[in-house]
Amino acid sequence: MPEDAISVISTPWMGALSAASTMTPRSEPTVTAAAGSAAIISAAARNAPRRRCVPRGSGQGKGPIAIPSWRMDACRETTAKASYRSLPTYDPSLTRRLARKSWQVIMRVATRVAECGGHRLAPRRFSGGAEGCCGTGLNFVAMHLTRQAAIAALTAAGVGASRALFMPGAAQAATGDHLTVFAAGTLAAPLRALDERFERLYPQTIVQPQFGGSVKMVKQISDLHEIADVVAVADYRVIPKYLFGSAGRQAYADWYVGFASNAVTLIYTQRSKYADRITPENWYDLLAQPGVAIGRSNPDTDPSGYQFLLMLELAALHYRLPGLSDRILANAPLANVRDTETELIPALQSGQIDYLAIYRSTALEQGFEYLRLPPQIDLGNARYASLYRRASVTTKNGTLTGAPIVYAATVPANALHVASARSYLALLLGPEGTEVVRRAGLEPITPAFAWAPDRVPVALRSLTRPWPGV
Structure with a gap:
């Protein structure tokens, strides 16, 4: 982050954390988190032209405000209430989504504020394959925030986010578990669809996926010692090579299941x-x-x-x-x-x-x-x-x-939410997950292949069979 970005957020952000630490820990922390997170959107929306929220591609008007990771109700809620001077109260599912987005939005908008000085923030576009904000929710936010409004919004968001994320008792009771999934980039579409189904089945759990190259993702666990509850890779051999432990390295797994093939x-x-x-x-x-x-x-x-x-x-x-x-x-x-x-x-x-x-x-x-x-x-x-x-x-x-391409998944030994991780894999390996995988163009393996079937969690064994040739 540029040095100026740190100066932009340092005083109000640290002040927000200090203020949050003095607040009553049981006084609706997630409502405050939602309100604080929504401050960023609200500050932008007050300066933005009013637009209807319509489904993408519906042909109505010029399309929705682009907030792709939030549902239409979030778009309607924020645009309808952003003009109010008092911060709105959100329903629980929207509250969890806004709280989850707080940290990411805070840091990204702060960086954009520092780069753009006192001018209104203009969206970046894709250039040379580099990631920008064109077509994202940040595009909408950045276009309508001034430096002063951004600092105020970041401060409010800091209070809400800190209360939701740094007060274990209150935050856990209100937002539930956060299931972290590290997965291959080609699994982004099917797993995001699966995440929505999982969150409907387990509304107190929020799935937080990260997608990238499979080797890179597992090395975040084996080399950087990051925490993930579920790992899903595009080559089954990646799991034993990096997570089983060898030459004195720590072991993070001792089983995996192969659930799909590709070419x-x-x-x-x-x-x-x-x-x-x-x-x-x-x-x-x-x-x-x-x-x-x-x-x-x-x-x-x-x-x-x-x-x-x-x-x-x-x-x-x-x-x-x-x-x-x-x-x-x-x-x-x-x-x-x-x-x-x-x-x-x-x-x-x-x-x-x-x-x-x-x-x-x-x-x-x-x-x-x-x-x-x-x-x-x-x-x-x-x-x-x-x-x-x-x-x-x-x-x-x-x-x-060379080897056949088989996608595989496991629950790392240091997972924080083991029960939720096993439920997630049960959904992936079951009929609903199989259909999601098939619609994404992968060839489901049913029942899934199991490496070290005696170590596979009992809840998953009925959905697996021994790995061929082992």
């Missing part, structure tokens, strides 16, 4: 080079042509990255073309590499790259044109497991051999 492919658009000529029979020749731009994820942090490299090695064997991998990778330089492949989808859509190495599930889910690669090379069919093992690649994390 490697490349997606493209009508503006991609050779889009009108590429087929499953000639793709490897066209992708090696000069001028083709290919995007991929980082093989050091993301399974999709090294699985794409394994696929190229298998393709060289399958088509009997030594050096094929090197020729294609010449068109996929480091400038076209991101932590997760989904970060490059805007670059594909804008024509900055022609092809993107990605999972088949994403292609199906988002309706992209994609290559239907032979099962002998796409890592998507367990029947070819012995063939896949003929390929190997080296990353910063060691040498990896």
